[in-house]
Amino acid sequence: MVVREAANVRKGPSIDTPRQLVLYPGDRVVATSHGGQWLVVSRPAQNEGSPPMLGYVYASLLEDAPGSAGGSAKAVADRPKVSPWKLDDVPGLEFTPAVEMRLGWDDNIFFKGDSGWEGLIRPSLEAVHEAERTTLALRADLESYSYPGNTQYDHINQQYSLDLSYALSPRTSAFASTGAMFDSSFESALEESGSVVDKQDRRVLDASAGFRICPDDSNALVLEGEAQTIRHEDDESDRSELGLTLRWEHGLSRRLVTASEIRTKQYDYREGTQRVHQATLGLTYRLSDTLTVSGQAGGAVSDSSFDVAGGEVDERSVDAVASASATWMTERNTLKASLALEPVGSTQGENMRRMLARVSVSRQLTDRLTLRATAMANSAETKGYVSLKRNRAAKFDTELRYRISEQVDVSLGYAYTSTKDRETDQKDERNQAFIGFSWTFLQ
Secondary structure (H helix, E strand, O other): OEEEEHHHHHHOOOOOOOHHHHHOOOOOOEEEEEOOEEEEOOOOOOOOOOOOOOOHHHHHHOOOOOOOOOOOHHHHHHOOOOOOEEEOOEEEEEEEEEEEEEEEEEOOHHHOOOOEEEEEEEEEEEEEEEOOOEEEEEEEEEEEEEOOOOHHHOEEEEEEEEEEEEEEEOOEEEEEEEEEEEEEHHHHHHHHHOOOOOOOEEEEEEEEEEEEEEEEOOEEEEEEEEEEEEEEOOHHHOEEEEEEEEEEEEEOOOOEEEEEEEEEEEEEEOOEEEEEEEEEEEEEEEOOOOEEEEEEEEEEEEEEEEEEOOEEEEEEEEEEEEEEEEEEEOOOEEEEEEEEEEEEEOOOOOEEEEEEEEEEEEEEOOOOEEEEEEEEEEEEEOOOOOOOOEEEEEEEEEEEEEEOOOOEEEEEEEEEEEEEEOOOOEEEEEEEEEEEEEEEOOO
């Protein structure tokens, strides 16, 4: 049995990973192969701005892609025979440590007007344990940022996740996931609403669990509950979340899968409460061996109650929910595009409507050289009771990566970020450039 963790799948197809798993629109997914049949055995997590989570049926219905999507046959044959580390005393356990180092220049650190060098050291560890009925996946990442001459910006980000899947029967399974993240509120606010806030420590703890029932090869029913707490150094914007999702997926053919989803979430803030109830219909369609499209549409009702200087405010809004994506993948090229319009819980407690667009391109120039580029645009709007009314952020980054060996990569990169308060027309920009080195420790 072969196990692929999503973080590796997203980096690109491996020698023996079929193309449809690379197209699979999930984030925290563990996929296994037994006798040539690939199945998803852990839940996908909804990405920001991603299309609907169509996958449980999708991965099992798609036809196997012929050959490898990971490069030419000669390149595959020339690769050294390396693999994750294994322990003889623990059958089924594989783990992969790695480390990445970067040195770069930032001309507007945290949009504070300071410029200088930025250093990054990022060790990580992935471990997967697979047994007859159980799959357990663990990932740990640590990012240590240092700014010589601007040490007030030094910080460390940490992220840990644990995913478990247990097969109760051939068609029924239970899954659970938990994670912890320690980072800065600067990145989360820029991603959430396009606004620039002061850097302060943030702690995120989350957990989820559920069941998946597949009555036949064309249907899957998924019930999932989730909980999350977010704590900041300044507790003004602390919040906790509870959510419940019911999803039904139905395969109409080997190329077309539909999904119906009902979701409810409650956000509890220090100064109020927000509830969002959402219903959507979606589909994923594989137009060809290289092109897959996904989309969903529906509606959401948001109710908020929070305190402002003038007293308590009650707010209700009814919003359209829509998203679409497309993935085009050939032997050496990958193009992914997505667009989402949705209501989200803001850091301040009031209703927020957000549009998020992403486009990413990857081109394998040679068997060892790869060029990647990503563009993102984020537009958020509130009624302005306690936060900025209309914000916008855009980011473009590109990276040229050269693989020295199966274990060692070097890279050059550049990133441009801009923000704008559309009420005051105030703008800000940031440029970053870096050179990097990464080492994956394999046997």
